[in-house]
Amino acid sequence: MGCGFSRQHVVKTNVSSFDRELLDLKIQRDSLQQYEQRLSDSLKNYIKLARRLVAENQRQQALVVLQVKHALQKSIEKAQNMRFNLEQVLSEIELKQIETDYVLKLRTGTKLLQSIQKTLSIEEIEHLLEETKEAIEFQNKVTEVLGSFSLMEIDESCEEELEQLETAMFPPVPKRLEKTMTPQVTENMQVKSETAKEYSKQESILLPS
Amino acid sequence: MTVFRYPPFYSYPPSFTLQPVKATREKQLKLWCDLVLSYCKHYKIFKLSVTDSANSSLFANTAIDRKLSLAAVEEVFSRLVSMGYGEWLNKEANVCLIYWRRPYEWAEIIYDWVERSGKRKSILTFYEIRFSEDTAEFEFHGIDPELLLRSLQVLESQGKCAVFEGKTNDDLGVKFR
Amino acid sequence: MFNKLKLRDSSLDGVRFKLSTVITKETREKLDNPECFLSTEQLNLLDPSRGLYLRYSVSNISHVCLDKKREKKFFSRLVSVVRIQLTNGEHVLLGFRHDSDQSVFIQKLEQYIRQHKQKKTNETSQTSPKGVGVAGIMQTRKEQVQQREEQLQNAFKDLESLMSQVKGLVELAQKYQGSLLESKVGEDMKEVVEFRNMAASLGVENPVTRAQLGGHGNEFHRQLAMEVYRTIEKPLRKNGGMMNLIDVYCWLIRARTTTELVSPDDLLAACEMFGKLHIPIHLSRLESGVIILEAGFMNDDEIAKKILEIVQSKASLNAVEYASLVNIPLLRAVSRLEFCEQMGFLCRDEFEENIRFFPNLYF
Numbered sequence: 001m002g003c004g005f006s007r008q009h010v011v012k013t014n015v016s017s018f019d020r021e022l023l024d025l026k027i028q029r030d031s032l033q034q035y036e037q038r039l040s041d042s043l044k045n046y047i048k049l050a051r052r053l054v055a056e057n058q059r060q061q062a063l064v065v066l067q068v069k070h071a072l073q074k075s076i077e078k079a080q081n082m083r084f085n086l087e088q089v090l091s092e093i094e095l096k097q098i099e100t101d102y103v104l105k106l107r108t109g110t111k112l113l114q115s116i117q118k119t120l121s122i123e124e125i126e127h128l129l130e131e132t133k134e135a136i137e138f139q140n141k142v143t144e145v146l147g148s149f150s151l152m153e154i155d156e157s158c159e160e161e162l163e164q165l166e167t168a169m170f171p172p173v174p175k176r177l178e179k180t181m182t183p184q185v186t187e188n189m190q191v192k193s194e195t196a197k198e199y200s201k202q203e204s205i206l207l208p209s
Numbered sequence: 210m211t212v213f214r215y216p217p218f219y220s221y222p223p224s225f226t227l228q229p230v231k232a233t234r235e236k237q238l239k240l241w242c243d244l245v246l247s248y249c250k251h252y253k254i255f256k257l258s259v260t261d262s263a264n265s266s267l268f269a270n271t272a273i274d275r276k277l278s279l280a281a282v283e284e285v286f287s288r289l290v291s292m293g294y295g296e297w298l299n300k301e302a303n304v305c306l307i308y309w310r311r312p313y314e315w316a317e318i319i320y321d322w323v324e325r326s327g328k329r330k331s332i333l334t335f336y337e338i339r340f341s342e343d344t345a346e347f348e349f350h351g352i353d354p355e356l357l358l359r360s361l362q363v364l365e366s367q368g369k370c371a372v373f374e375g376k377t378n379d380d381l382g383v384k385f386r
Numbered sequence: 387m388f389n390k391l392k393l394r395d396s397s398l399d400g401v402r403f404k405l406s407t408v409i410t411k412e413t414r415e416k417l418d419n420p421e422c423f424l425s426t427e428q429l430n431l432l433d434p435s436r437g438l439y440l441r442y443s444v445s446n447i448s449h450v451c452l453d454k455k456r457e458k459k460f461f462s463r464l465v466s467v468v469r470i471q472l473t474n475g476e477h478v479l480l481g482f483r484h485d486s487d488q489s490v491f492i493q494k495l496e497q498y499i500r501q502h503k504q505k506k507t508n509e510t511s512q513t514s515p516k517g518v519g520v521a522g523i524m525q526t527r528k529e530q531v532q533q534r535e536e537q538l539q540n541a542f543k544d545l546e547s548l549m550s551q552v553k554g555l556v557e558l559a560q561k562y563q564g565s566l567l568e569s570k571v572g573e574d575m576k577e578v579v580e581f582r583n584m585a586a587s588l589g590v591e592n593p594v595t596r597a598q599l600g601g602h603g604n605e606f607h608r609q610l611a612m613e614v615y616r617t618i619e620k621p622l623r624k625n626g627g628m629m630n631l632i633d634v635y636c637w638l639i640r641a642r643t644t645t646e647l648v649s650p651d652d653l654l655a656a657c658e659m660f661g662k663l664h665i666p667i668h669l670s671r672l673e674s675g676v677i678i679l680e681a682g683f684m685n686d687d688e689i690a691k692k693i694l695e696i697v698q699s700k701a702s703l704n705a706v707e708y709a710s711l712v713n714i715p716l717l718r719a720v721s722r723l724e725f726c727e728q729m730g731f732l733c734r735d736e737f738e739e740n741i742r743f744f745p746n747l748y749f
Contacts, residue, residue: 013371013386022332023382025376029338094331222702223733230727236748275737296503 400425
């Protein structure tokens, strides 16, 4: 009670002998890479040297240099091959590690599943399903019975009132409105519409087609 | 790599004389420390030798014909180390690691890369971390091995990895959890 | 074996001490109420009840000291032990009843031992063959010088103890002087005068002049300041407007026709009033601790501002350039520039033994 702070739980990463050997392989690969790098650097130098010798017209020496260059190239190829092999091996190892890991996990998973399944048997499940089905049927019946029973009688007078409301709120199309209009108004409207037609004719003459 | 742009105080002649007045000297040393850190960051320099750098353009400005005396350079280095931005690798040879990023910052960057690139639960060599093409665009590419070791040790203390040697090799590698 | 000796020298002058223990080569028994009797020639140890005597001649004693290692507890009291070393290699340990006796005993015995030694050296030097040429003369010279040195050392030893006693008295006197000054002058004049005389004889500052001119001596300093200015004006100009305060002090003392001396503290206080009195002399303290008086009205801040102006217009300034610009001696120019540097207005640039000053851009 009342201690300062709990010790941090730092998990130590374990390094096995296998890890160390794997590291050795990787270091080997690295040193091969470094070797390759060195060789290709000196290769570039030799190419430059060869060019210079050719420019200075020293054919014999240029030949020698070229031969050295060829040998170097072969060494580089060999080193590349070796490195490639190593990389293969390393990736194989990695893959195998993952595979074993996968199998182990699968095994644990199956075991887990089996332990869960032990808690239930198939007969129990079938019995359970039947019970559920019966329960659902019963429930449906109850709803039906409850739904068909109604305390309320629909009144006919209520329906009439509803129709009246509807007509008042949404009146029908105004065919009757035409008869209330006076004849004078009709004539003026006609004259106006005639003059409008003339204007539009004149306009069409004046405006370019 | 672009040329490093020196700050204005580098062209101010009194900057190259260690000031006797305490307040001024404090300011002066701070500016020099900042310069060293930004210079090293720009050129990705992880360690400096006191004697070599004293004659380099870092502490000598030929344009105004002034350079910092060796004593003053040593003062700058001790200030860096005392503030935690440097560490003496070899006191006799006067070689100093420059922490323009501190080890715990490097640790964070490296661990971030490890997680993102899916390198967890794998073994990496120091050479791989420093020089492989995977890390070419990261800041820690080409990092000094001593500094890398210190950064990984920070991660080790947090339980995130383990640094170890090979069975037949002295070279170091690291295993991430 | 103990010899029963008669106290032949009971007529001699000496001092008696009560002891608690006596340890010699012969005896390790506890003696009842031992006593010792010290005279210039002898040291006698007595046991009154048994009448045992031990006698040592002072000339046979090589030295005496406190034996701190052997502080013992006797009868639940700590008793420190005095160790007396004899010339034949033996030693005697005495434990004293009273600590005060012990220090007196050691002092006296040391004195007597010294006297005996001197006699011996005198004798030996006299008995040495004279006229062995230059070597002999040089030898006698050397011995004389040695004797003189020893005498001086001894004399000063006594003086040291005297000084420590006097120190207490002087402090007391100063305390009373302070309280006196606060009290009204005029009352109890007799007492005051008597006290002042006493204080003066002890070497305490002469309070006369101050008391005459009123309690705090401000007026005194003011008048002194005027006096300094009168005295110093010409010499200061001759010296290029700069003089060491020590030289000023000497001038002042010399110029004063009366025998009344001025204390250096008073001079300093007077100089610090120059500003108030609008006297065109300026007191400044250099870095090395030296205090100088400079001619002209000068404020530290003003100097700094002027220097800063010059430096900003010229980008950088050398001490030589500054000295020639303002027409002051080179040393003063350097001290002023360094003062500005300390204030944080300037930065130095050292290059091949040249020092130039730049405006401080760090702040």
